[in-house]
Amino acid sequence: MQRKSTFLIAVIWVVLAVLVGWGLYQASRPVPVVLQGQMDAQTVDIAAKIAGRVKAIYVKEGDQIVVGTPIMQLEDPEIDAKRKQAQGAQDAADAMLQKAEQGARPQEIEMAKHKWQQAQAAAVLGQKTFQRVDKLAQEGLLSQQSRDEAYANYAATRDQAAAAQAQYELARAGARSEDKAAALAQAKQVEGVMDEVGIAEAESHLQSPVAGEVTQVLSKVGGITPQGVPIITVVDLSDQWVVLNVREDYIAQFSLGATFEGTLPALASTELAQPITFTVYASSVLPDFATWRATRNSSGFDLKTFEVKARPLVPIKGMRPGMSVLVHL
Numbered sequence: 625m626q627r628k629s630t631f632l633i634a635v636i637w638v639v640l641a642v643l644v645g646w647g648l649y650q651a652s653r654p655v656p657v658v659l660q661g662q663m664d665a666q667t668v669d670i671a672a673k674i675a676g677r678v679k680a681i682y683v684k685e686g687d688q689i690v691v692g693t694p695i696m697q698l699e700d701p702e703i704d705a706k707r708k709q710a711q712g713a714q715d716a717a718d719a720m721l722q723k724a725e726q727g728a729r730p731q732e733i734e735m736a737k738h739k740w741q742q743a744q745a746a747a748v749l750g751q752k753t754f755q756r757v758d759k760l761a762q763e764g765l766l767s768q769q770s771r772d773e774a775y776a777n778y779a780a781t782r783d784q785a786a787a788a789q790a791q792y793e794l795a796r797a798g799a800r801s802e803d804k805a806a807a808l809a810q811a812k813q814v815e816g817v818m819d820e821v822g823i824a825e826a827e828s829h830l831q832s833p834v835a836g837e838v839t840q841v842l843s844k845v846g847g848i849t850p851q852g853v854p855i856i857t858v859v860d861l862s863d864q865w866v867v868l869n870v871r872e873d874y875i876a877q878f879s880l881g882a883t884f885e886g887t888l889p890a891l892a893s894t895e896l897a898q899p900i901t902f903t904v905y906a907s908s909v910l911p912d913f914a915t916w917r918a919t920r921n922s923s924g925f926d927l928k929t930f931e932v933k934a935r936p937l938v939p940i941k942g943m944r945p946g947m948s949v950l951v952h953l
Contacts (some may be wrong), residue, residue, distance in 0.1 A: 657953040661868035673827045687838045698828040743788035746781040754778040830833035837861035872927040886951040902934035
């Protein structure tokens, strides 16, 4: 009986020694560090450059779209009014430019020539009349008043002939280079207005500038969408990355170009092969509020926190922005 008691006590001491040893071993092992990050992807909010009422929406949430996919049609009566105004201004500017380049028509040149010849004949007649009146006035047969009236008539017809000759020469020479340049500038200005109207018309039939998955449709048919306000949100799931907040004493493992492995718990039940390899492509320190402070001033030091971004070697199938990523150090 005494032997059994001694044996039992010895077994108990052995068990206690093993437990104590196991506890000391576990206490001596370093605590595993697990970093939790978050997946993200390229997100684009698409908005129209003009305001208008939504006439039709061609996409819905979950659609896969490519560059140029029709998204929405806006109804804007002001665009039609501006287009008509711009078209009228362009027609007028084109006519002015054509007139400046071609100059006066042959009929106008001929008419100016006839007017000059008539004015020249009237000036010759006025000159002869003045000469006769002047001679009679010198002989005392006519008054000085009659002579002055004859001279005034001669001077007026002479000036009219000179003006008619200038008009005729101007018609023959055509428009000046300055007039042509001004007409050309006006035509280009109106052409710019037409281009602006064309752009507005194109924006009323909005197309996607990017490819990806439609995650949000923010407008409704019949509603008014203001200028520059997002209409839909598109996520490019082929452009993925993970964001990690890494303490300064671990940052050496996440240098630019370094690789590490992580798991996505949300995809654990899928056929996705895990862990996944990521490559670091960006690293930057976070503001002061993210600094890890030392608990005692007498020992330790403050540790900065860095934001690390890394891309998977290949896009992760089934990934959604916001999924958690666990990284074991």
